Amino acid sequence: MANLTDEIASVLREEISRFQAGIDVREVGRVLEVGDGIARVWGLSGVMAGEMVEFPGGITGLAFNLEENSVGVIILGDYLQVTEGDEVKSTGRLLSVPVGDAVVGRVLDPLGNPLDGKGPVVTDLRRPVETLAPGVAERSPVREPMQTGIKAVDAMTPIGRGQRELIIGDRKTGKTAIGIDAIINQKNSGVKCFYVAVGQKDSSVAVAIDTLRKYGAMDYTTVIVSGASAAAPLQYIAPYSGTAMAEHFMYNGQHALIVYDDLSKQATAYRQLSLLMRRPPGREAYPGDVFYAHSRLLERSAKLSKELGGGSLTSLPIIETLEGEVSAYIPTNVISITDGQIYLQPDLFFAGQRPAMNAGISVSRVGGAAQTKAMKKVAGGLRLDLASFRELEAFAQLGTDLDAATQSRLDRGYRMVELLKQGQYAPMEVVDQVLSIYAGTRGHLDEVKRDEVADWEKGFLTFVRDQMPEVRKRIDESKELDAEGERMLEAAIAEFKRQRAAKAGGGAKPLAAAR
Amino acid sequence: MKRRATDTKHVDIAADRVAKTYAQAIVEAAEAAGCRREVIAELGALAREVMPRVPEAAAVFASPKVPPEEKARIIDRLAKGRLRETSVNSLHVLARHGRLGMLGAVVDAAERLADAREGRRQATFTTALPLDAAEQARIVADTERALSATLVPSFAVDPEIIGGLVVRVGDTIYDQSVATALSRIGGRLHERNIHAIQNGEYSWPT
DSSP: OHHHHHHHHHHHHHHHHHOOOOOEEEEEEEEEEEETTEEEEEEOTTOOTTEEEEOGGGOEEEEEEEOSSEEEEEEESOGGGOOTTOEEEEEEEEOEEEOSGGGTTOEEOTTSOBOSSSOOOOOOOEEESSOOOOOGGGBOOOOSBOOOSOHHHHHHSOOBTTOBOEEEESTTSSHHHHHHHHHHTTTTTTOEEEEEEESOOHHHHHHHHHHHHHTTGGGSEEEEEEOTTSOHHHHHHHHHHHHHHHHHHHHTTOEEEEEEETHHHHHHHHHHHHHHTTOOBOGGGOBTTHHHHHHHHHTTOOBBOGGGTOOEEEEEEEEEOSTTOTTSHHHHHHHHHSSEEEEEOHHHHHTTOSSOBOTTTOEESSGGGGSOHHHHHHHTTHHHHHHHHHHHHHHHTTOSOOOHHHHHHHHHHHHHHHHHOOOTTOOOOHHHHHHHHHHHHTTTTTTSOGGGHHHHHHHHHHHHHHHOHHHHHHHHHHOSOOHHHHHHHHHHHHHHHHHHHHHHTTSOOOHHHHO | OOOOGGGOOOOOHHHHHHHHHHHHHHHHHHHHTTOHHHHHHHHHHIIIIIHHHOHHHHHHHHOSSSOHHHHHHHHHHHHBTTBOHHHHHHHHHHHHTTOGGGHHHHHHHHHHHHHHHTTEEEEEEEESSOOOHHHHHHHHHHHHHHHTSEEEEEEEEOGGGOSEEEEEETTEEEEEEHHHHHHHHHHHHHHHHHHHHHTTOOOOOO
């Protein structure tokens, strides 16, 4: 005991000897009322909009509303600990979060505090949560592909690095799955990934994190969680702080991908704050600046110019619609902000087409420039063909007599739909996608039974990999499908068909014997 | 951080705003008449010295049951000839709008407004022990020099700051109290040990 007392005394002595008794200057106010994550503060006459303030006990807040006699503050933390009469200090700083390599592989809250029990985030790099998006001169056009590993997406709505591609659909249509698959597919691409979970059930977030960990994606991914039980202010700032962490990599010449899951819940949180702050409600009771809340967020995704290092930030915002209603306020806003959307439909989902992407109204406005030449060549008219197939299919259900041309278009369509089905967490390499889609669009699957398409594809890819790797290598290296490559590919398909037929016809002959 | 004794005055934002509006009108009217300080002083004396001594009068002024005409008659009898015309008129205006009850708040707001117009700032000096007049004068002079501002000082005693001095000018606090210094040392020790524990470098006492 005496030892302990001595030790404590010596620590205290040391601390006191090093203590510099400066004057503590602070601008203060007083809490008048508090509740629902917001506080009204009297005083703080010099505080600026968006400035960080501090409540007793280290709880931070953000000056949100500057009024004639009081300041509306949103509380980022446990607002139940703040009471009337508490002293509020202005800090003269903006809200910032830790960034850099220290956050990679971590699960954090929107303030950058660890939630994964792996100790503190040790870094002195910080970035303000709200920053201005890069301007016109600082950007360059989107050119490089951001492969999601999903055939339907990479072929029909290609995404480029620096693009904003919206994933929109009803609940339970596989929106999150696309985001997670895209993250898993970045494994060897060097792209840093960020998954921002806003207003999600904590159980779903746990599943997502577990999946990422299982597929080795947590090595390059940061998860920012502000679940359904988090206070509205935290849900509101989560996408901005995730973006700040991702931007750090973009401004350092690296590439980053961020998934906002989902922005409708963030808009709801922002609506709650705004209404509590008595800002006037607009359409669907959202405040007038909810468009700006999303546009300033998504504008920060960019492809930087070469002078700035050429880094990029690609974003995949997710919006949940109600009963397929895309003309609601938030969906139309975000559709108009982003560079395209992937529209997922429940009826397609339940019909077994997964990802349940509607080819007709899904678009990518800039990604085409980012597609590899090979992919562009094989998938050229795929989206429009598929869209017209859907129309034709609906029409064909009315009558029975179809002419041969129509029937063959239908058959091709059915096979393409089958071919574009893809399991979850099974991203494909571009070259494999090219091989499959080439076989489909050039009619090599027309003879294959519909329920055997998946099997055919699997067999074909294995065949090419094992027996004719030079085709694969050629396309993979040149990223192009020239006349010679096409000839080799045709030969490979012919050989595979022969072997398959032989196998079906009773006992496969080895390749050498066939030659 | 604990609530300081000097901060516990109740704040009513709505009343504050109303008082400000009347105060501005009164200050401007008095300025036009060339007797700003005098009017504020007269109203201040009425609100702070007369009213507390005659609580019945204050109750009558505040009561909505007494009709405005009755209040006007009382004001005339009470103040006419004794106070300046602007002061009397101000009281009449307050009475007519049923705001006579908030005379104190209006006078406070008027004083703040007049101070702001003359470039003077309210300052509260809090110490653990009462200061004598010489010490007060010296501290005020020093602070005025440091801030290059003219101050309207008021003094408070709060044993909880233990020692040192806390000066509040407007919303800014200049805090050199022993209590704050101690809590800062405490916070620093706390933080350092938490970091040490999280990094696994903490040596647990055995």
